[in-house]
Amino acid sequence: MNFKFVCRVSFLLFICGSITGCRHQLKPGHYEGNLFKKFENLSHSEIVHFELEYRNQNEANVVVRNVTESRIAELTVTRLRPHELKLKISGLQNGTFELTKAKPEPKTENRCYVEPSFKRVQLCFNKDQFSLKFLNSRDEPTFTLSGDRFNKEPPFNLEKPQKISLENAVEQAYTHNIDLRIALEHIYQAKNAANAAWLNLIPHITTNLIWHAPIPTYISVIATLQGATPFVLPTFYLDALCSKHNVKVQRDALMTLQSDMVSNLEQLFYTFERDTRISEVNQRTLDALNAAEASILQKHQPPLPSDVQGFLDLKKTLSETIQTTLKGLKRVLIEDHYAVSQALGKHNPYAISAVTIGQEAIPADQAKPLVASQITDSAIHRSFEIQGLDYLIKIAEIKKVELYLYWLDPSADQRMSLGFNLIGQRKQAKSQIKELVEKREQLRNNLYLQADRAVLDYNEALENYQGSKKNLSLDAGIQALSDQLALVGTPGAPSIDDLKTSVIGLISDTVQSETALAAFRISRAKIDRLLLRGYSERLLPHLHEFEF
Numbered sequence: 061m062n063f064k065f066v067c068r069v070s071f072l073l074f075i076c077g078s079i080t081g082c083r084h085q086l087k088p089g090h091y092e093g094n095l096f097k098k099f100e101n102l103s104h105s106e107i108v109h110f111e112l113e114y115r116n117q118n119e120a121n122v123v124v125r126n127v128t129e130s131r132i133a134e135l136t137v138t139r140l141r142p143h144e145l146k147l148k149i150s151g152l153q154n155g156t157f158e159l160t161k162a163k164p165e166p167k168t169e170n171r172c173y174v175e176p177s178f179k180r181v182q183l184c185f186n187k188d189q190f191s192l193k194f195l196n197s198r199d200e201p202t203f204t205l206s207g208d209r210f211n212k213e214p215p216f217n218l219e220k221p222q223k224i225s226l227e228n229a230v231e232q233a234y235t236h237n238i239d240l241r242i243a244l245e246h247i248y249q250a251k252n253a254a255n256a257a258w259l260n261l262i263p264h265i266t267t268n269l270i271w272h273a274p275i276p277t278y279i280s281v282i283a284t285l286q287g288a289t290p291f292v293l294p295t296f297y298l299d300a301l302c303s304k305h306n307v308k309v310q311r312d313a314l315m316t317l318q319s320d321m322v323s324n325l326e327q328l329f330y331t332f333e334r335d336t337r338i339s340e341v342n343q344r345t346l347d348a349l350n351a352a353e354a355s356i357l358q359k360h361q362p363p364l365p366s367d368v369q370g371f372l373d374l375k376k377t378l379s380e381t382i383q384t385t386l387k388g389l390k391r392v393l394i395e396d397h398y399a400v401s402q403a404l405g406k407h408n409p410y411a412i413s414a415v416t417i418g419q420e421a422i423p424a425d426q427a428k429p430l431v432a433s434q435i436t437d438s439a440i441h442r443s444f445e446i447q448g449l450d451y452l453i454k455i456a457e458i459k460k461v462e463l464y465l466y467w468l469d470p471s472a473d474q475r476m477s478l479g480f481n482l483i484g485q486r487k488q489a490k491s492q493i494k495e496l497v498e499k500r501e502q503l504r505n506n507l508y509l510q511a512d513r514a515v516l517d518y519n520e521a522l523e524n525y526q527g528s529k530k531n532l533s534l535d536a537g538i539q540a541l542s543d544q545l546a547l548v549g550t551p552g553a554p555s556i557d558d559l560k561t562s563v564i565g566l567i568s569d570t571v572q573s574e575t576a577l578a579a580f581r582i583s584r585a586k587i588d589r590l591l592l593r594g595y596s597e598r599l600l601p602h603l604h605e606f607e608f
Contacts, residue, residue, distance in 0.1 A: 086120065086185045088112050093190070093207025095124065095132070097152050098200075108132070110207060112190070122190075124151065124205065133205070135192070137183070145173050147183060153194060153203045157181045219406050221413035226329045229404060229415070230595050233325055236405035240321060243314040250310040254303035261296050294465045298458050305451045305458075312448035319444070319596045323589035325403050327582045332396040332415045334578035337534070339389040341570040344538050345563060346382045349375050352545035360549060370556045371548045378563055417581075421594055424525050424580050430587065432515040439511040439590040440504055449500045456496055460489035507590075514586045521580040528569075528576040537566045 095108045110124040117139075124133040133151030140146055143161040159173035159181060172184040182193040187209075194203040224232075234240065353375050360368055401411045440446065463485050464478075541562055547553040554562070588594035 085187070086112060086190060087187050087209060088114055088120075089209050090212040091190060091207035092210050093205065095152070096201065096204045098202045106132075108205070108207075135205075145183065147173075147181065147192075149192075159183055216407040218408035219411040221408070221410050223414040223416065224404075224412055225416045225418045226326065226595070227418050229325060229329065229400070229412075230322055232404050233321055234318070237321055237403065238405050240314070240317060241405075243310075243317050247307065247310045247314055250303070250307045254300065254307050257296075257300035257303040261300065295462055298462050298465070302455045302458050305455050309448050309451045309455075312444040312451070315444040316448070319589055319592060321403070322595045323585050325400075326585035326588075326595060328396070328399050328403060329415050329417060330578045330581040330585070332393075332400060333417055334574045335389060335392050335396055336414070337574045338571050339386065339393060341534055341538075341567055342382050342386050342389065344534070345541065345567055346379060346386070348538060348542050348545060349379055349382075349563070351542070352548060355546070356549055365549065367553060367556070368549045371559065374556055374560055378560070382567075420581075422584060424522070424577055427522050427580070427584070429519045429522060430515050432512050435515050435587065435590065436508050436511040440507055442592055443503075443507055445503055446500060446507070449496060449503060453493060453496045453500070456489065456493045460486070460493065463489060511590050514583065514590060518580075518583040518587055521576065521583040525573075525576040525580045528572045534570060537570070541566055 090109065090111055092109050095106045097104045107127055108124050109127075110122050112120060112122050114120050119139070120137045122135040122137075123131060124135070125131055131151075133149065133153070136148040138146040138148075140158070145159045146156065147159055148156045157175055160176045162172040162174045162182075164171065169186045170184055170189075171186065172182060174183075175181040180195045182191075182195070184191045189209070190205075190207045192203075192205045193201050196202050353372065356368055356371070364372070397412060398409045400415065401409050404412065406412070463482060544554050544559060544562055548559070585594070588596055
């Protein structure tokens with residue numbers, strides 16, 4: 061029976077190697093690639109994907125589709141003899157070709173087959189790559205199809221665009237932001253590691269315990285100590301204590317990331333709102349100019365009065381400027397869509413169609429200047445970053461104590477023995493603690509400077525906002541401009557210069573006011589981040605979930 065099995069395996073290996081070339085055979089599956097075709101003086105390139113499947117041992121079929129899943133070509137490759145293939149292609153390039161094996165490339169697993177007469181058709185492949193070329197008389201490619209094998213990814217489930225408030229966005233970010241979800245897993249990993257470290261103090265089974273338990277000797281007792289009575293080993297307690305502090309380090313890292321996320325999300329919303337308002341004033345001004353032009357052309361027939369013609373010339377100049385501005389703002393708003401959607405963990409870059417700020421705890425009209433000393437001191441006292449470094453220092457100090465106790469643990473690293481090696485290890489541990497202390501002091505200094513700069517930006521932004529507040533709302537400003545434009549061509553019409561000043565003034569005043577308001581809101585968000593207030597206050601109820 062064993063002889064028959066060996067004969068069957070040998071026969072299959074012979075067939076695989078001599079007929080199908082399994083070691084070099086192109087693997088079936090999903091391929092991603094590109095298609096290029098040249099039509100006389102025109103070239104066409106397209107992103108494609110295709111599925112390769114074997115109908116039998118000697119025939120493979122490839123169906124090529126574009127990104128819209130339209131079928132654009134089909135290839136069938138048939139093995140005629142060990143070194144000859146027949147290629148049949150339909151679609152963008154039609155025909156049947158017999159190919160012979162070319163000289164293999166050195167130090168590669170690529171196999172190439174070419175048309176024997178003119179070598180105008182070249183088919184090359186290895187286990188995961190595929191390339192087909194058609195050449196003209198000048199050896200220039202007129203048709204190429206290439207691809208690499210990949211695992212087929214499931215399509216994205218794109219969310220529907222929605223309008224969202226800042227408050228709802230913060231709540232969604234807590235559960236959907238990918239960075240926060242990763243940081244949360246780090247906490248769970250650290251907490252489970254800490255649980256395992258404490259449970260490791262309970263007697264447990266090890267291979268040493270199994271082998272040495274039947275023969276109790278002095279050596280066997282030492283060898284089984286870490287399994288039979290781990291609670292007598294001080295290093296086990298110290299490792300568990302380090303694991304407990306590490307949970308707090310990871311928790312503080314999550315708190316830092318959450319507070320940064322909230323602050324960044326606020327700033328994205330304020331920027332989005334500013335850009336939307338600036339785009340709105342430009343668009344509504346352009347609409348008012350177009351409406352005035354249409355109304356005037358209905359009332360006046362050529363030849364037009366000089367004042368009417370002057371307005372039309374002004375309107376053309378202003379419209380071109382506004383349209384150029386709107387074109388630039390369109391790209392800016394697209395980037396705003398991207399940024400907010402990504403911050404909320406959305407797949408669809410346009411998942412957030414519009415934003416609303418909602419009620420503000422400290423509106424700009426009610427804000428007062430801040431005192432730098434109060435903010436800097438409070439920012440240092442409530443810093444998760446400093447608290448996390450304190451726990452790292454405690455861990456380093458515990459590791460330093462462990463150096464004197466490792467020799468008691470039979471399972472410890474033998475390089476941590478009790479000997480002269482402790483001199484260098486102790487100095488290294490002291491240096492590591494000193495490094496963390498220096499980093500803590502550096503962080504304190506950076507936080508102090510950051511808080512002082514944040515207060516300076518806040519007070520300047522508040523002053524700029526108070527000096528740029530508009531007397532009229534946007535609706536009132538557009539209505540006032542429309543009333544002026546309606547007078548064009550009448551005896552009481554304003555001059556061309558006055559109209560130009562009104563249009564430019566409306567846009568510039570709105571831009572200045574919205575920019576100053578956004579700058580104040582952004583500076584306020586930075587202060588809230590340092591003080592853990594505003595939307596950052598929502599962090600505090602979450603702390604108990606990670607206590608150990």
